[in-house]
Amino acid sequence: MSAYPADHKQQASAWFESLRDRICAEFERLEDELAATRHRDLPAGRFERTSWKRPEPSGADGGGGTMAVMRGRLFEKVGVNISTVHGTFSEEFRKQVAGAAESGAFWASGVSLVAHMRSPHVPAVHMNTRHIVTTQSWFGGGADLTPMFPEAHGADAADFHAALRTACDRYDADHYPRFKKWCDEYFYLPHRKEPRGLGGIFYDNLHSGHWDKDFGFTKAVGEAFLAIYPEIVRRHMSKDWSDEERRQQLIRRGRYVEFNLLYDRGTLFGLKTGGNIDAILMSLPPEVMWP
Amino acid sequence: MSAYPADHKQQASAWFESLRDRICAEFERLEDELAATRHRDLPAGRFERTSWKRPEPSGADGGGGTMAVMRGRLFEKVGVNISTVHGTFSEEFRKQVAGAAESGAFWASGVSLVAHMRSPHVPAVHMNTRHIVTTQSWFGGGADLTPMFPEAHGADAADFHAALRTACDRYDADHYPRFKKWCDEYFYLPHRKEPRGLGGIFYDNLHSGHWDKDFGFTKAVGEAFLAIYPEIVRRHMSKDWSDEERRQQLIRRGRYVEFNLLYDRGTLFGLKTGGNIDAILMSLPPEVMWP
Numbered sequence: 001m002s003a004y005p006a007d008h009k010q011q012a013s014a015w016f017e018s019l020r021d022r023i024c025a026e027f028e029r030l031e032d033e034l035a036a037t038r039h040r041d042l043p044a045g046r047f048e049r050t051s052w053k054r055p056e057p058s059g060a061d062g063g064g065g066t067m068a069v070m071r072g073r074l075f076e077k078v079g080v081n082i083s084t085v086h087g088t089f090s091e092e093f094r095k096q097v098a099g100a101a102e103s104g105a106f107w108a109s110g111v112s113l114v115a116h117m118r119s120p121h122v123p124a125v126h127m128n129t130r131h132i133v134t135t136q137s138w139f140g141g142g143a144d145l146t147p148m149f150p151e152a153h154g155a156d157a158a159d160f161h162a163a164l165r166t167a168c169d170r171y172d173a174d175h176y177p178r179f180k181k182w183c184d185e186y187f188y189l190p191h192r193k194e195p196r197g198l199g200g201i202f203y204d205n206l207h208s209g210h211w212d213k214d215f216g217f218t219k220a221v222g223e224a225f226l227a228i229y230p231e232i233v234r235r236h237m238s239k240d241w242s243d244e245e246r247r248q249q250l251i252r253r254g255r256y257v258e259f260n261l262l263y264d265r266g267t268l269f270g271l272k273t274g275g276n277i278d279a280i281l282m283s284l285p286p287e288v289m290w291p
Numbered sequence: 292m293s294a295y296p297a298d299h300k301q302q303a304s305a306w307f308e309s310l311r312d313r314i315c316a317e318f319e320r321l322e323d324e325l326a327a328t329r330h331r332d333l334p335a336g337r338f339e340r341t342s343w344k345r346p347e348p349s350g351a352d353g354g355g356g357t358m359a360v361m362r363g364r365l366f367e368k369v370g371v372n373i374s375t376v377h378g379t380f381s382e383e384f385r386k387q388v389a390g391a392a393e394s395g396a397f398w399a400s401g402v403s404l405v406a407h408m409r410s411p412h413v414p415a416v417h418m419n420t421r422h423i424v425t426t427q428s429w430f431g432g433g434a435d436l437t438p439m440f441p442e443a444h445g446a447d448a449a450d451f452h453a454a455l456r457t458a459c460d461r462y463d464a465d466h467y468p469r470f471k472k473w474c475d476e477y478f479y480l481p482h483r484k485e486p487r488g489l490g491g492i493f494y495d496n497l498h499s500g501h502w503d504k505d506f507g508f509t510k511a512v513g514e515a516f517l518a519i520y521p522e523i524v525r526r527h528m529s530k531d532w533s534d535e536e537r538r539q540q541l542i543r544r545g546r547y548v549e550f551n552l553l554y555d556r557g558t559l560f561g562l563k564t565g566g567n568i569d570a571i572l573m574s575l576p577p578e579v580m581w582p
Contacts, residue, residue, distance in 0.1 A: 077582070191562040254575070261552035262562065271482040271553065284545070284581035291368070291577050 004133055008211060012131040013084045013109040015215075019129075019222045020082050020111050024068055026230050027080075027115075031072045036238040039118055045072020047080070052276045054085050062087040067279050071286070074122075074237055078115035079282035084108070098205060099136030107133040110141075111222070112266075114283040115229075120249035121236040123147035123156060123197070124256065126283070127225045128266075129218045137211070139218045140204035143225045144183055145232070146197030146256065148249045156232045157198040163228035164201045167220035171213060179203045189259055196259050250289035257288055295424055299502060303422040304375045304400040306506075310420075310513045311373050311402050315359055317521050318371075318406075322363045327529040330409055336363020338371070343567045345376050353378040358570050362577070365413075365528055369406040370573035375399070389496060390427030398424040401432075402513070403557075405574040406520075411540035412527040414438035414447060414488070415547065417574070418516045419557075420509045428502070430509045431495035434516045435474055436523070437488030437547065439540045447523045448489040454519035455492045458511035462504060470494045480550055487550050541580035548579055 024047045031044040053064040065083030072078075089097060089104040100106055110130025117124060129141030145160045147153040161180070168175035179201035187196040201221070206214050260267045260283055270280040315338045322335040338359040347353040356374030363369075380388060380395040391397055401421025408415060420432030436451045438444040452471070459466035470492035478487040492512070497505050551558045551574055561571040 071582075191568055250578075257548060257579075258552060258572075261549060262559075268553075277482055281549075281581060286580060286582050287541075288548075288579045288581075289577060290572060290575035290579075291362075 004137055008137070008215075009107060009109065009131070009133065012215060012218075013082075015219060015222075016082050016084075016109055016111040016129065016131075019219075019226070020068065020080050023080055023113065023226055024070075026226060027070060027075060027078060030230060030233055030237070031070070031074050033234070034074045034237060037119060037240055039073040042073035045070045045075055050278075052279065054083075054087075054276065056087045057090075060087070065276065065279060067276075067282060069282065074118060074233070076116050076118040077286040078113070079279075080111065080113045081279050081282060082109075082111045083276075083279070097132075097134060098138070099134030102135065105134065116253065116285045117233075119237060119239065120148045120241050120245040121152075121239045122233055123153060123236075124253075124285075125225075125229050127222070127229075129222055131215070131218070136207065138205050138207040139214045140206060141218055141221055142179065142183055142200060142202035143221060143229075144187055144197055144200030144202070145229075146252075148245075148252045150198055153198060156235070160198070160200060160228055160232065163224040164221065167217070167224040168201065170220060171217040172208075175203070175217070176201065187259065189255060189263070191262070192255065192258070194255070196255060247289065247291075250285075250287055251291065253285040253288045254290050256283075256285055260284065295428055299428070299506075300398060300400065300422070300424065303506060303509075304373075306510060306513075307373050307375075307400055307402040307420065307422075310510075310517070311359065311371050314371055314404065314517055315361075317517060318361065318366060318369060321521060321524055321528070322361070322365050324525070325365045325528060328410060328531050330364040333364035336361045336366055341569075343570065345374075345378075345567065347378045348381075351378070356567065356570060358567075358573060360573065365409060365524070367407050367409040368577040369404070370570075371402065371404045372570050372573060373400075373402045374567075374570070388423075388425060389429070390425030393426070396425065407544065407576045408524075410528060410530065411439045411532050411536040412443075412530045413524055414444060414527075415544075415576075416516075416520050418513070418520075420513055422506075422509070427498065429496050429498040430505045431497060432509055432512055433470065433474055433491060433493035434512060434520075435478055435488055435491030435493070436520075437543075439536075439543045441489055444489060447526070451489070451491060451519055451523065454515040455512065458508070458515040459492065461511060462508040463499075466494070466508070467492065478550065480546060480554070482553070483546065483549070485546070487546060538580065538582075541576075541578055542582065544576040544579045545581050547574075547576055551575065 034040055047068040047070040049066050049068045051066045054062040056062040063085035068080045070078050086107040089100050089106055094100045094104045112128040114126050124146040127143040131139050165176045183199050183202035186202045208214055267280055325331055338361045340357050340359045342357045344355040345353040354376035359371045361369050377398040380391050380397055385391045385395045403419040405417050415437040418434040422430050456467045474490050474493035477493045499505055
């Protein structure tokens with residue numbers, strides 16, 4: 001880890017924070033814009049931030065993070081969490097993380113977002129980018145779209161994928177096909193034999209040997225998300241919906257819960273290593289049905 | 292497996308079916324009795340039964356089961372499932388099951404029940420008993436109570452435990468303390484550092500060398516459940532509740548989902564071995580919140 005420029009950590013975590021700020025500002029703008037549908041009389045939502053510390057098992061400082069949560073009239077529940085943590089992995093986890101086997105030392109910083117919308121016509125979304133440093137260093141992340149009625153969102157899926165593809169293609173012609181496939185494989189529920197949503201991209205262990213390039217790509221993924229998701233929200237946010245459509249939304253959200261608790265590596269890793277419960281489970285939908 | 296009397300399988304599965312019938316009849320009686328609270332104007336619920344077959348991967352007959360589900364005015368969602376399945380475990384699972392390592396042959400029969408109530412004042416409950424035969428044979432099962440406001444159910448917990456203790460003590464003085472502790476350890480959410488409910492008993496691999504005794508005990512657990520749970524329901528079913536109490540109920544149900552999807556061995560085993568999804572996930576509550 002000693003050969004790693006400290007400035008890189010600083011650059012990455014500062015960028016995750018600035019992306020968080022811009023996403024929160026844009027989502028609050030969407031709350032302000034809402035002029036129709038059944039919840040327009042509620043006050044426009046605003047993010048509330050809560051910081052948390054992560055002590056190492058020894059009691060030493062292990063970094064921490066900030067949850068930003070908004071419960072609004074358009075966004076039923078959206079969490080935009082950042083964390084920058086460091087310390088020593090337990091013996092058990094060292095073997096599971098590249099470059100951690102010997103000393104177990106790690107540093108990790110990232111931004112993670114899940115949005116569940118009041119309207120069944122507005123897709124839920126997930127976005128995450130992170131930078132991890134052990135004796136190696138790499139980037140990971142992705143973004144994927146989960147409409148409640150997938151068959152009605154062909155154009156959204158096409159535009160969401162096109163935005164991510166453009167970001168990918170600027171850096172490496174292999175990125176998009178590889179990371180799209182990785183996303184399709186990752187966000188799949190074997191017990192239901194169905195995908196979680198309409199896909200996007202997912203990547204991990206990205207270390208091309210050119211830090212600036214990999215960081216540039218990671219920034220491009222965040223920028224692509226910030227450009228396309230609000231556009232998709234605006235397309236659908238003024239349409240009204242029926243009680244039956246709301247019910248279908250709550251049932252589909254059950255699949256989201258099943259995926260996150262049964263399969264999601266980040267969730268399971270966090271819960272089983274004593275991470276911040278509220279931050280980890282922020283991804284769970286506010287209301288769900290298994291009728 | 293050849294030394295095992297076929298008649299024992301028949302006796303066990305027939306008893307699970309008869310227990311199912313008596314539980315369903317008693318729960319329908321409770322639906323009829325409901326004379327107060329906000330849902331009394333709904334029709335009294337009735338169980339609907341759906342049978343399913345379990346083909347072996349080879350296509351051979353692998354047994355099956357019957358789900359009995361009631362969505363009533365008192366029971367928001369209750370499933371009483373029986374199954375009697377047989378076949379050959381995959382190579383991967385043979386090592387995990389006593390007596391299955393060599394040929395992988397197994398036979399299993401059981402009844403499994405989870406009830407989620409409309410009223411936040413009526414505890415949710417789980418009960419399960421099963422008989423498993425490989426080259427060995429044993430019984431397993433248990434029952435546990437999950438009130439939404441645990442501090443208000445001291446008397447219910449005492450009576451529920453007393454009923455199970457009486458059943459245990461008739462067979463073995465060690466059963467109750469051992470199986471109560473097993474239950475407390477099993478139904479615990481490490482990530483929340485909290486128990487799922489107020490406990491009960493949990494046992495597995497019970498083979499004392501006296502089949503009649505172990506079967507007798509398993510029947511006594513079923514009888515104890517059938518005697519005490521309806522009594523607890525009657526104590527609370529006529530009390531009205533506030534919207535805030537309902538909200539607290541939906542939040543507590545989230546813990547139930549977290550437990551079942553993160554930790555419950557039966558759920559994970561079933562989902563990962565291609566079991567019947569609807570029967571396995573019948574345990575999930577009909578409405579849940581993670582606000």
